[in-house]
Amino acid sequence: MTQFTPPPARMLPxxxxxxxxxxxxxxxxxxxxxxxxxLIAASAVLVAAGTSAGAYxxxxxxxxxxxxxxxxxxxxxxxxxxxESYTTIAQATMAGSPRPAQVNNAIxxxxxxxxxxxxxxxxxxxxxxxxxxxxxxSQVPPLVAxxxxxxxxxxxxxxxxxxxxxxxxxxxxxxx
Amino acid sequence: MTDWAALSDGQLWARAASQFEGEAxxxxxxxxxxAVYTYCFRRTGSWLAAEDLTSVVFLEAxxxxxxxxxxxxxxxxxxxxxxGNVTRNAERSIRRHRRLLARLPRPETVxxxxxxxxxxxDAEHAMRLILGELRLLTEPEREVLALCDWAGLTxxxxxVALGVPVGTVRSRLARARQHLRERAAPAALIVxxxxxxxxxxx
Numbered sequence: 001m002t003q004f005t006p007p008p009a010r011m012l013p014x015x016x017x018x019x020x021x022x023x024x025x026x027x028x029x030x031x032x033x034x035x036x037x038x039l040i041a042a043s044a045v046l047v048a049a050g051t052s053a054g055a056y057x058x059x060x061x062x063x064x065x066x067x068x069x070x071x072x073x074x075x076x077x078x079x080x081x082x083x084e085s086y087t088t089i090a091q092a093t094m095a096g097s098p099r100p101a102q103v104n105n106a107i108x109x110x111x112x113x114x115x116x117x118x119x120x121x122x123x124x125x126x127x128x129x130x131x132x133x134x135x136x137x138s139q140v141p142p143l144v145a146x147x148x149x150x151x152x153x154x155x156x157x158x159x160x161x162x163x164x165x166x167x168x169x170x171x172x173x174x175x176x
Numbered sequence: 177m178t179d180w181a182a183l184s185d186g187q188l189w190a191r192a193a194s195q196f197e198g199e200a201x202x203x204x205x206x207x208x209x210x211a212v213y214t215y216c217f218r219r220t221g222s223w224l225a226a227e228d229l230t231s232v233v234f235l236e237a238x239x240x241x242x243x244x245x246x247x248x249x250x251x252x253x254x255x256x257x258x259x260g261n262v263t264r265n266a267e268r269s270i271r272r273h274r275r276l277l278a279r280l281p282r283p284e285t286v287x288x289x290x291x292x293x294x295x296x297x298d299a300e301h302a303m304r305l306i307l308g309e310l311r312l313l314t315e316p317e318r319e320v321l322a323l324c325d326w327a328g329l330t331x332x333x334x335x336v337a338l339g340v341p342v343g344t345v346r347s348r349l350a351r352a353r354q355h356l357r358e359r360a361a362p363a364a365l366i367v368x369x370x371x372x373x374x375x376x377x378x
Contacts, residue, residue, distance in 0.1 A: 020209070149195065
């Protein structure tokens, strides 16, 4: 058969290519700070901290959490399940506070979200909001806190070996 | 130290989308920028427009990162589908990202070699003639022609990119080719030594 054949491919001019790459990298990195974190009132977290009976952690290879400005609660033991597989949490900051409040017990906060039905198992488990059912009655899976490459805590459902499976260190400061 | 070259598109995409690693997205750009650039040129007939649109395609891909569809481990088919949408709505797409585009170096600031400039002009002229001939096709037919015959995607990759069944890709491409065969196109536009698509060779 015959075929319309377009002109041959060309390379993107280098001087613009480098600028585009640099700009895209900045856009991606900047998106992290534009995500709206799920704010949890400090008082609620303090209450939840004492009642996280379903939350477990285990020290294997451990590393301290160095960035406590926020943390992530995952709904599946995977880093590649997409943006609906986790939610970002941060402590509410008092008006006039010079710096963000620190998330000092991510497992407890995530357990609260599971218990309240905000998180559900699966790769899109952080997509929706609380489902029907008595408030605070949803099941909390075993949870384990790991440390992401940037030093942020990430809490996954799963056994203590989950961090090792994901090639992440356990979070030293969140082990109970 | 991360061996970026060893990571698949899917792994890079996951690191960019879930951990906001700019370098991961930069690696994807390095891998696919030329293919996207050439695709944009072939849909618009302008190298200059294709430069800006290439940037827009990646910005749009990032904006729509939750909708990504990988074909196997490659993100290129989906990027080309995004490029199709961007080139169809070029003005609106450029308007959306105009502030970022304005920060890129402008083309006229770099002198071009005369011979290369002539080749660019010739290519644009040829491409616009082809695009003129393709106006008899529907947009879906033009799209599968550009994806399969020009960009070299398989039917399956094009199907994933467009979110349609493989059979639909196959039938659209068959109709497109049939229209072109029936069309009495200028001889200069028709190549008789056919470069078959990957599917035809299989």
